[in-house]
Amino acid sequence: MKNYIKSLFTKAEEKLDYLKDIKIQLSVPQEVSHGDYSTNAAMLLTKKLKKNPREIAKEIIDNFDIDESIISKIEIAGPGFINFFFTVSYVNKIVKVINDKKNSFGKSAKYNGIKANVEFVSANPTGPLTVGHGRNAVLGDTVAKLLEEIGYDVDREYYFNNAGRQMRVLGNSVAARYRELLGEKIEFNDEYYQGEYIKDIAKKIYEQYGDKYKDNSEDDIFKDTAEKEIFKDIKQTLEAINIKFDNYFNENDLYEKGEIQRLLDFFEEKNLSYKKDGAVWLKLSELGQEVDKVIVKSTGEPTYRLPDIAYHKSKFDRNYDLIIDIFGSDHNATYPDVLAGISALGYDKEKVKVIIYQFVTILEKGQVVKMSTRKANYITLDELIDEVGKDVVRYFFIMRNSTSHMNFDLDVAKQQSDENPVFYLKYAHARIASILRMVKEQNLNASFDNLDLLNTETEQKLVKYLHKYPEEVMLAAKNYEPHKLANYLENLAALFHRFYTECRIIGSEKELAEARIALILAVKIVLKNGLNIFSIEAPEKM
RNA sequence: GCGCCCGUAGCUCAAUUGGAUAGAGCAACAGCCUUCUAAGCUGUAGGUUAGUGGUUCGAGUCCACUCGGGCGUACCA
Numbered sequence: 001m002k003n004y005i006k007s008l009f010t011k012a013e014e015k016l017d018y019l020k021d022i023k024i025q026l027s028v029p030q031e032v033s034h035g036d037y038s039t040n041a042a043m044l045l046t047k048k049l050k051k052n053p054r055e056i057a058k059e060i061i062d063n064f065d066i067d068e069s070i071i072s073k074i075e076i077a078g079p080g081f082i083n084f085f086f087t088v089s090y091v092n093k094i095v096k097v098i099n100d101k102k103n104s105f106g107k108s109a110k111y112n113g114i115k116a117n118v119e120f121v122s123a124n125p126t127g128p129l130t131v132g133h134g135r136n137a138v139l140g141d142t143v144a145k146l147l148e149e150i151g152y153d154v155d156r157e158y159y160f161n162n163a164g165r166q167m168r169v170l171g172n173s174v175a176a177r178y179r180e181l182l183g184e185k186i187e188f189n190d191e192y193y194q195g196e197y198i199k200d201i202a203k204k205i206y207e208q209y210g211d212k213y214k215d216n217s218e219d220d221i222f223k224d225t226a227e228k229e230i231f232k233d234i235k236q237t238l239e240a241i242n243i244k245f246d247n248y249f250n251e252n253d254l255y256e257k258g259e260i261q262r263l264l265d266f267f268e269e270k271n272l273s274y275k276k277d278g279a280v281w282l283k284l285s286e287l288g289q290e291v292d293k294v295i296v297k298s299t300g301e302p303t304y305r306l307p308d309i310a311y312h313k314s315k316f317d318r319n320y321d322l323i324i325d326i327f328g329s330d331h332n333a334t335y336p337d338v339l340a341g342i343s344a345l346g347y348d349k350e351k352v353k354v355i356i357y358q359f360v361t362i363l364e365k366g367q368v369v370k371m372s373t374r375k376a377n378y379i380t381l382d383e384l385i386d387e388v389g390k391d392v393v394r395y396f397f398i399m400r401n402s403t404s405h406m407n408f409d410l411d412v413a414k415q416q417s418d419e420n421p422v423f424y425l426k427y428a429h430a431r432i433a434s435i436l437r438m439v440k441e442q443n444l445n446a447s448f449d450n451l452d453l454l455n456t457e458t459e460q461k462l463v464k465y466l467h468k469y470p471e472e473v474m475l476a477a478k479n480y481e482p483h484k485l486a487n488y489l490e491n492l493a494a495l496f497h498r499f500y501t502e503c504r505i506i507g508s509e510k511e512l513a514e515a516r517i518a519l520i521l522a523v524k525i526v527l528k529n530g531l532n533i534f535s536i537e538a539p540e541k542m
Numbered sequence: 543g544c545g546c547c548c549g550u551a552g553c554u555c556a557a558u559u560g561g562a563u564a565g566a567g568c569a570a571c572a573g574c575c576u577u578c579u580a581a582g583c584u585g586u587a588g589g590u591u592a593g594u595g596g597u598u599c600g601a602g603u604c605c606a607c608u609c610g611g612g613c614g615u616a617c618c619a
Contacts, residue, residue: 078562279617297617304619329613332546427581438578501583
């Protein structure tokens with residue numbers, strides 16, 4: 001529908017030069033009486049042409065070459081909107097299109113062959129994933145899926161660091177628990193990781209090696225075993241919500257392959273770094289940032305900035321055209337430094353899109369739960385998945401804009417999981433499946449011969465909404481906003497449920513019944529395609 | 543103090559990127575199952591979009607200031 005209107009404008013441009021100066025915006029009015037599509041083109045031209053917008057609208061319409069089998073009416077309304085009305089038979093053609101395309105309806109080839117890298121989760125292996133990581137994980141995976149839907153070739157990547165202070169503390173924590181197991185009285189340092197999982201790891205080491213490491217608290221065995229075990233759990237948790245990564249990128253590689261040193265040399269050579277107080281500083285003030293920052297501490301250890309820049313450089317070197325980072329709002333002050341470093345290296349930082357999501361406030365018994373991995377004060381993602389299930393977890397984290405500071409009341413989630421909107425979507429799908437089973441018993445089959453019979457207001461609304469699906473996918477993908485698609489699906493389900501109560505299939509005339517079957521098949525396909533993007537089951541029964 | 547994000551119905555959140563009368567779900571109230579799944583549908587009620595000013599044909603959306611909340615503001619990651 002939209003494309004047809006655009007073609008009208010393109011043709012009209014040959015006669016009306018001024019149309020070339022504006023971008024034609026088409027929107028679907030909220031009010032049905034304002035047509036199927038509406039444009040503000042005439043209003044945008046008032047200044048330039050110094051004419052009344054309604055006069056301009058009239059001139060534009062007079063220059064349209066209209067096919068009456070497609071457009072039933074065009075009118076000028078309000079201050080100068082041009083409203084388009086489509087014919088029933090043209091609108092209903094989509095039902096056949098969807099049934100023909102099935103799974104591929106909504107997919108686009110627009111970005112075929114373009115390589116994208118989506119980096120998300122990226123938690124260091126110091127403890128189990130918490131509910132806080134959930135938003136990151138689901139957002140990243142869904143953004144990746146949306147990009148695939150419009151043609152991108154996407155790699156999902158997890159970046160982690162198994163060196164550094166945090167991991168040493170982790171190793172020491174396990175060693176302490178290990179000695180405790182051997183009967184030693186230990187003082188469990190406040191700085192140590194307090195969680196029960198530390199004891200489990202210590203126990204594993206004890207079961208395998210006995211007291212072999214009794215006097216070797218510094219041995220790598222503690223850190224290495226902890227890392228391995230924790231990573232195993234993290235991967236399991238992610239798999240439980242259908243998330244798999246293509247690449248695991250270890251920060252250590254950057255050191256071992258000399259990338260860090262090379263980068264340091266480069267900055268020095270280009271006179272972009274200098275020494276002060278025994279540390280190496282990057283001249284970020286010359287790269288568009290406020291102040292210079294340290295990249296190598298006086299101890300000789302790099303700060304996170306250096307490896308982060310090197311890491312992003314590696315993404316460019318691996319030929320990604322689109323590089324997406326999913327970060328929590330606590331990172332919002334750090335990435336501009338990295339981007340500045342990247343452009344200093346001569347890369348196009350526009351290819352990097354940083355998606356900052358706001359933290360979810362977790363409430364339990366009316367209290368805010370503050371999360372800390374080290375203090376073992378957290379609710380794990382596993383617990384949440386066990387409690388409410390994979391689909392609810394996934395839907396919950398993408399149903400709202402990532403800019404929203406969501407509240408999540410655990411008690412409500414546990415009690416009212418039946419009232420979660422995700423069930424509403426699933427129910428619509430299951431309901432259609434059920435109708436189709438009944439219809440089969442009555443020997444009725446979908447038919448596309450009499451789609452014009454779908455002419456009630458309820459049916460037309462539903463059909464027109466189906467038209468929008470591919471556009472909604474594109475919009476959600478290009479803006480990295482999965483919640484838009486969630487809203488779309490909820491509206492679609494609502495329109496279907498209404499159709500269900502108002503329009504019967506069994507009991508209607510055969511022609512009408514079979515046209516309606518074609519319609520609900522189309523709705524089922526779109527619901528399923530949408531839920532598939534969210535990795536949520538579309539059940540045949542509930 | 544400074545930077546980023548947010549403030550919309552009692553609660554949780556939308557709003558086609560500046561469009562026409564700001565919409566859903568919970569919660570409340572009143573209805574709808576001897577016919578395809580009532581995890582559903584219909585209706586009622588609920589709003590000075592935190593506040594004040596500005597920009598224009600037109601502002602929840604853009605700008606300025608004020609108030610309130612979140613996250614940062616390291617030679618931690």
